[in-house]
Amino acid sequence: MEDFEDNEFDGPIKKFMYVNRKAPYGTVYALEGLEVVLITAAFDQDVCLVFVDDGVFQIKKDQETTGINMKNFSPTYRALEGYDVEKIYVEKESLESRGFSEDDLVIPVEILSSAEISELMDAQDVIVTF
Amino acid sequence: MKFGILVNEGPFTHQASDSAYQFTKAAIEKGHEIVRVFFYHDGVNNSNKLADPPSDDRNVVKLWSDLAAEHGVELIVCVAAAMRRGINDDLLAAGFKISGLGQLVEAGIIGDRLVTFGD
Numbered sequence: 695m696e697d698f699e700d701n702e703f704d705g706p707i708k709k710f711m712y713v714n715r716k717a718p719y720g721t722v723y724a725l726e727g728l729e730v731v732l733i734t735a736a737f738d739q740d741v742c743l744v745f746v747d748d749g750v751f752q753i754k755k756d757q758e759t760t761g762i763n764m765k766n767f768s769p770t771y772r773a774l775e776g777y778d779v780e781k782i783y784v785e786k787e788s789l790e791s792r793g794f795s796e797d798d799l800v801i802p803v804e805i806l807s808s809a810e811i812s813e814l815m816d817a818q819d820v821i822v823t824f
Numbered sequence: 825m826k827f828g829i830l831v832n833e834g835p836f837t838h839q840a841s842d843s844a845y846q847f848t849k850a851a852i853e854k855g856h857e858i859v860r861v862f863f864y865h866d867g868v869n870n871s872n873k874l875a876d877p878p879s880d881d882r883n884v885v886k887l888w889s890d891l892a893a894e895h896g897v898e899l900i901v902c903v904a905a906a907m908r909r910g911i912n913d914d915l916l917a918a919g920f921k922i923s924g925l926g927q928l929v930e931a932g933i934i935g936d937r938l939v940t941f942g943d
Contacts (some may be wrong), residue, residue, distance in 0.1 A: 705933050723943075726865055726905060731923040739933070799904075820929055820932040822830065 708819040715823055716751035717778045719764050724752045727824030728770060735777035742818075743774070744811055745803070746788045753784075753799045771801050781804035783809055828849055828931030832942030834869035835884035838879065841870050844941035845887050852895050859935045860898035861888070862928040863920075865942070868906040871899070873917035885917045893921025898926045907923040 712731050718724045734741050736767065745753060759766040774782070784803045789795070796805060806814070815821060829848055833840035848858055875885040892899050899920045900906050900912065907924055913922060932938045 705930075708933055710929075711934060722865060729904065730925055730928065734929045737926065737929045738934070739879075739929065804915075820938045822932075822938065823942070824832075 696758040707740055709742070709817065709822045710734050711742050711744060711815065711818040713744045713821060714752055715747045716752075717748040718768065719759065719762060720751040724730060725767055725823040726750070728767070730822065730824075731779060732777055735774075735779050736805070737788070741779050742783065743779065744783045744785065744795070744814075746811070750784055750788050750792060750794060750799075751773060753798050753801055753803070754794065755798055768800050774801065781813065783811060797803075798823040804811075825851075825937065826857045826859050826935045828859045828928075828935035828938040830860060830928060830931075830938060830940045830942070831863045831867040832940065833869060834866035835875060837866075838942065838943060839886075840865065840941040841884050842882070843937045844939075845884065845891065847939065847941070848876075848897065849891060852891075852897070858897050859901040859931045860900050860927065862931055863899070863901045864905050864925075864928065866909070867942075868901045868909055868911050871901045871906075871911060871916050871920040873915060875917075888920070902928070 714724060714727060716723045731741060731743060751770050757766045757768045782801060782803045783806050786805050786807050814824060829844055831841050831844045835841050848861060852858060870885060870888060872885060877883050888899055891897050900923045901920055903922050903924055
């Protein structure tokens with residue numbers, strides 16, 4: 695990951711939601727999406743993250759990636775707190791249908807139902823899905 | 825209305841860039857403002873001036889360049905995503921510029937809507 699410096703941008707604060715839908719490996723969306731989240735936080739925006747569908751695999755504990763020659767970037771999610779990104783939601787249905795519980799995740803999250811996430815989406819200014 | 829546009833897929837394999845182009849063009853024709861178009865992930869490949877599709881196919885790269893020339897639309901290619909994929913200033917088609925992810929965030933802040941075109 696690159697180092698991100700606090701930006702000088704002097705504008706309104708908006709509510710940004712990043713919706714992570716895809717597995718961490720297989721495509722680059724999760725890795726490059728995480729970079730956008732960190733940059734948005736550096737702009738002092740009101741950022742939240744949602745993990746749905748296979749996106750919940752991104753924050754699964756005990757990832758072992760040497761066999762696929764990819765960097766295990768799951769520790770980077772633990773750095774989010776340092777960027778004041780603390781609103782992290784996981785869709786209950788996605789988590790349970792994959793046989794996971796909160797204990798299987800690398801970061802503390804709030805587990806919400808699909809309907810609750812839908813309500814949260816209504817309250818955002820900007821929603822970007824990766 | 826002010827629109828920010830995010831293009832997350834490359835040309836030709838996916839329709840995302842075509843759809844983004846059509847949307848952007850239609851928005852301008854309806855009198856809306858385009859804050860900027862930001863190219864991320866494989867979307868950075870939309871800026872490759874070496875793209876040379878058969879003459880009976882649309883040239884997505886050229887369509888974007890022409891739109892920039894006609895309407896002054898800002899076409900920004902993410903530097904980190906571009907470097908990964910071998911896109912640099914020497915390869916950029918007319919109208920495209922390489923810059924940072926902050927340009928995407930700023931488009932989200934300034935725009936009334938940020939519209940994503942991807943997979």
